[in-house]
Amino acid sequence: MNVLIYSIHRTEAWWRHIGKNLGFENSFVVSDLRGEGDFCVVDAFNARTEYHYREKSAFNDLLTEDEIDDVIARCRLLRFLPRRRAVSMILAMSDAFSDVLQKSNPAAILSFPIDRYVSDVLKRVAQKRNIPFYELTASAFPDMAMLMQRGDLVSTEEDPTPELVSERVKEIVEPLFLPSYVSNSKSFGKIQFLRTFLYFRARAIAFKAISIWKRDRFNLHYLDAQSFLGHKPKITDIRILDLTDDGWEEQLTRFPKEKRVFFGLQLFPEASIDYWIEDRDLIAHERLIFEAVKAFSEAGYLVLVKDHPLQFGFRQKELIEKILKFENVCFLPYEVSGNHVLSHCGVSFTCTGTLGLQAALMGIKSIVTPNYYSNSQDFILIEDFDQVKQLPKTVEATPDVADLEERRNRIVSNLLSGSFVGEFFSFEGFSKQPQYSDVARFAQSVGQRLKALIE
CATH class of the missing domain: 3.40.50.2000 (Glycogen Phosphorylase B;)
Structure with missing residues (x-):
């Protein structure tokens, strides 16, 4: 069996290591960033985007107009773009991913939770081929992870022991409990606000320049940083x-x-x-x-x-x-x-x-x-x-x-029925200081879950 992994910025090395240790016959990484992944959809996407924009395409064999409306409504980027441009990007990405799925023939797709149109389109195109899309993320419990599908917990049939339940109840109802993705050390003053604002404005300019240099003007990663989007803050x-x-x-x-x-x-x-x-x-x-x-x-x-x-x-x-x-x-x-x-x-x-x-x-x-x-x-x-x-x-x-x-x-x-031990945030800094053994054990746990779900 094969598994296809969709990676995002600065996670390709981590995902490759995850894929190698899942226990599948083959693992492939697909990316929408130039130069990354076993399958890079950048050139195919750009060519098809211009085609669909020029032809004023409204749908294709993969996505209906209603589905396209839903993709636009849910994406933080596309909802602020002219409809013709947004539709051309959706259709182009569906074309590119359809080709990748044909070549990789995966039994399942694994990625982070769907957060913008690219992974949403991949999930929809895969669904047409009856290929499940599993989202890997942190559990509510520290040092644990879980698989989801559009917010639904993917659970096992095994019930957790009463001792484990009791232990985790005490942990999560602790008054000082914080989810694993929230730090309690941040300062909140006007100087910090200005630093944050100026940093992300400078980042937007840099990403615009990078998108031009890489000949990838409509890439989600670069467009999502731009200050013209309606949810971005002003001074x-x-x-x-x-x-x-x-x-x-x-x-x-x-x-x-x-x-x-x-x-x-x-x-x-x-x-x-x-x-x-x-x-x-x-x-x-x-x-x-x-x-x-x-x-x-x-x-x-x-x-x-x-x-x-x-x-x-x-x-x-x-x-x-x-x-x-x-x-x-x-x-x-x-x-x-x-x-x-x-x-x-x-x-x-x-x-x-x-x-x-x-x-x-x-x-x-x-x-x-x-x-x-x-x-x-x-x-x-x-x-x-x-x-x-x-x-x-x-x-x-x-x-x-x-x-x-x-x-x-x-x-x-x-929650415990869908959670398993593993350091989800090991992707942070992995390319600089890889923790191979810890990530390998984590990947093996993920692979066991995936196999149980699709076999």
Whole structure:
């Protein structure tokens, strides 16, 4: 059996080592970066892009117009490009990947989670050939990883032992717990904002130059860095730091705990929102946040809004300015711990973020969209936009958790059924200081999972 791996910038060496140790007959790496991968789609993509643009193509044998609409709506880049250009890029990538799949004949595709149109198109073209696309990512538990498919956890049939469940419950409900991808050492001041802003503006200029030098003007990697995209911050967004409320804790005494709702904002744009949520109306994230904050404010709740620490320097001020016009809404300082805020609230709102998981484990009423950790018993699920205005009533009609230990065991058991030991973040710095033995063992665990799924 063969496996095809889609690699992104600075991960090719790591993925090659993963592929060699998966235990498959052959592993191939495909890349959309010039000079990388066993299959590099750059030249084919560029040629087909110009063809489809010139011909004003609307679809091809691989993707329908409806599918193309969905690809555009979900991609942080394509939604800001002229439609004719976006369509030509989608069709060109589908042509290029179709050729790669024909040559590599994989039993499965492995990559990081789908986050933009390139991997989305690869998944759709593979699906037409009945080839499964598995997404490798970090588990909610430190030192563990998991496989997913568009936000759905790929689980095994084996139940974790009660001892392991108990151990991991204690770990994840620890007040100082942070997901493995979040650091608690970052500073959040105006000087740091300016440094971040100027660095990424300079990066955009550099990437533009590189795209011209490499004759690859429409490459996702270079275009995604450009400041013309609608979600990119402006220098005036530094004002967002003046909107934070240092005295937010003083507001707590005015509202009982059950009338305090915590909004843990996620990264924007966020791949898990764009690609895990079925209803396209719900992926209009800022509109969703605005309407949900409005609903809770009008229902008499104290609304505590906390931005994601990794969003610092990238959040546009307009959303925050709009929601602060509602009564009893506070925007919290970046350095405040999300878990600390959760401990003061009876309700939590996020889409796919880890704070939604932590809220449920703390016994809080947790509002989320369906994702790898959620279920209908322990979470309030948002599955279409029409539910948003009724969320306060839904919360009030939802009984408090009767047995918190049982809930914790149920959620953690499900997560563990799809998690396995391995250092997912070993790709960071791998090309400079490769940890071959550790990554080989990790790859073997991934390979065993893949084989069990496709054999």
